[in-house]
Amino acid sequence: MFTQSVENIVEAAxxxxxxxxxxxxxxxxxx
Incomplete structure (x- = not known):
C-alpha cells in the first residue's frame, strides 16, 4: 500500500x- 501511494505520487509529478x-x-x- 505504501509502495502504491509512492507510485501514484511519482506518476502525478x-x-x-x-x-x-x-x-x-x-x-x-x-x-
Missing part, C-alpha cells in the same frame, strides 16, 4: 511536469 513542458513552448511563442 511526472504527468504534471510533462504538461508544463508542453505548455512552456506555447507560452514563449505567444509572448
Amino acid at each position: 511526472v504527468s504534471k511536469r510533462d504538461k508544463m513542458n508542453e505548455s512552456l513552448p506555447r507560452y514563449f511563442l505567444a509572448a
Whole structure:
C-alpha cells in the first residue's frame, strides 16, 4: 500500500511536469 501511494505520487509529478513542458513552448511563442 505504501509502495502504491509512492507510485501514484511519482506518476502525478511526472504527468504534471510533462504538461508544463508542453505548455512552456506555447507560452514563449505567444509572448
